[in-house]
Amino acid sequence: MKRQGSLVCVGTGMQLAGQITILAKSYIESADVVFTLVPEAYTERWLEKLNGDVRSLQGYYAKAGEIKNRRDSYAQMVDAILIEVKNGKDVVCAFYGHPGVFACVSHLAIEQAKEEGYSAQMLPGVSAEACLWADLGIDPGTGGHQSFEASQFMFYQHTPDPCAHLLLWQIGIAGEHTLTQFSTSSEKLQVLVEQLQQWYPAEHQVVLYEAASLPTQSPRIERINLADLPEAALSGITTLLIPPSKPLSHNDEILSKLGISATDLG
Ligand SMILES: C[S@@+](CC[C@H](N)C(=O)[O-])C[C@H]1O[C@@H](n2cnc3c(N)ncnc32)[C@H](O)[C@@H]1O
Incomplete structure (x- = not known):
């Protein structure tokens, strides 16, 4: 009982x-x-x-x-x-x-x-991510998406899929490991930019997103080049969206096992 x-x-x-x-x-x-x-x-x-x-x-x-x-x-x-x-x-x-x-x-x-x-x-609620897809008019099901906490993405061996949307949460404290600070620095963001450049070009357009907290406000949707992230204004409510940098490519091995031709997929 x-x-x-x-x-x-x-x-x-x-x-x-x-x-x-x-x-x-x-x-x-x-x-x-x-x-x-x-x-x-x-x-x-x-x-x-x-x-x-x-x-x-x-x-x-x-x-x-x-x-x-x-x-x-x-x-x-x-x-x-x-x-x-x-x-x-x-x-x-x-x-x-x-x-x-x-x-x-x-x-x-x-x-x-x-x-x-x-x-x-x-009980579930409407998250920042739910607002982001709505405000940006993106269906994450189109190419898939991944979400990481920005610092965890930096500290561990995560591999993003450049064909999918990538969300980095808590970008405003990216690289902050002491759990005592509420901001990051342009030096730490530069390290992140260099890490991300393994998959995304420096001029790739990324989005700084902040959902509106009042009905009278508009969301912040700011598109910048990835290379400019270290100088961007970030806060505790900023989420970074990195759109795909590559188109989806067929998995020929699986398609052949299924007897499907790539042209059947439209
Ligand atoms: C501790 S998490 C809380 C997330 C929250 N539980 C949710 O459901 O969205 C804080 C992070 O959520 C995201 N976030 C919080 N408020 C946001 C907002 N107004 N717009 C966009 N992202 C937001 C940011 O990435 C922020 O660093």
């Missing part, structure tokens, strides 16, 4: 009030406690209107002038959430975007709550 106390992690979408699911909103309205991790004040205020006990997790990040590892911040956030679950409360955590996409606190909290015998689940 499950213990009393539960956890539901929901996404608020990228844009104020309009991208949350009906189900997520109803969980927020009926929760005993709502923890929030949203990047701007409007969404925070809106959530406060939905529930009388809304607590922001932002305070666990480093304060101005403080050096604090983000892993410590995340662990403290998880502890704060679990305390209320263990107090027998029905807890909802509202994260911007999709609660489990490039977001570890939701996964850690759900895992821990389940291990300790509590009911815990995640």
